Amino acid sequence: MVKTPIISVAPMMDWTTKDYRYFARLFNPNVVLYTEMVTTGAILFGDVKRHLDYNQQEHPLVLQLGGSDPKDLATCTKMAQDWGYQGVNLNVGCPSDRVQNNKIGACLMAEPDLVAECIASMQQAVDIPVTIKHRIGIDDMQSYEEMLHFVDTVAKTGCTHFVVHARIAILKGLSPKENREVPPLRYEDVYRLKRERPHLTIELNGGVKTLEETQTHLQHVDGVMIGREAYHNPYLLAELGQLWHLDAPNRFDIMQQMMPYIEQRLAEGAPLSIITRHILGLFQNLPGARKWRQALSGGNAKSIQDIENAITNMKAAIERTEKYLEEHQ
Incomplete structure (x- = not known):
């Protein structure tokens, strides 16, 4: 399906730091790298340079924001564009209690109109792409139809790029780690979303560990976001270079x-x-x-x-x- 695949490394708190991103870039020039999630509050009231600085070699690079105030998100998105980021992504997937209490992350799936307002505000502030990363559902909102309603509501703003973690998040009862492992992967829901909304760019996330798995998913969706495997076994990024007919580096x-x-x-x-x-994972296996x-x-x-x-x-x-x-x- 995809002539030029979208392959990215997921934003991961405490892991996708600028040091990791510099290292990751050495494996593959085409993979899109994401920052850790940065909250709007951290940027607006904290050390801006510490949160937004990166090395020029990291490009293509996307800033992931956490927040739910449309005005604050717009301000931070504009700062990201001025800082030189290629895109900004809104986190609607993190299941952590800490972010839920601040109305950040996966809990926002229950408020599609608010998310749409946030995305619209962010888009109006910049020329760079504004994308969204979300789950296929949360808690009592687990059906494909409910996810489709969420996506359609956000897509009305003009947002076209959705990164979909193919698991629901159980916000009450499971830890963030358990939420990455316990709810079953439902890849077919993500495939179906692409079939039914072919005009949208759909990037699949969740449980992908090999080049072969990536190639399989790319027959159904536009892109694949790799999570923890890209950290524990970074040479996978070099192997993924085959998608662009690149020679794997030593x-x-x-x-x-x-x-x-x-x-x-x-x-x-x-x-x-x-x-x-x-x-540490350079020589994995x-x-x-x-x-x-x-x-x-x-x-x-x-x-x-x-x-x-x-x-x-x-x-x-x-x-x-x-x-x-x-x-x-």
């Missing part, structure tokens, strides 16, 4: 490109551990991966030299395995 070349960035961040005063935590994680996690890496040593050890582990396989073929 993991050690990626680390070579990453090292100057790490040195720069250390010079800025960033603790090494807040950067190394994002690269390869021999030596466990020792790589051990060497770099929990503050074990104290210097650039410790990272260099871990790279050397990984090369040796892979070479030993390759030699063994050659000898026993």
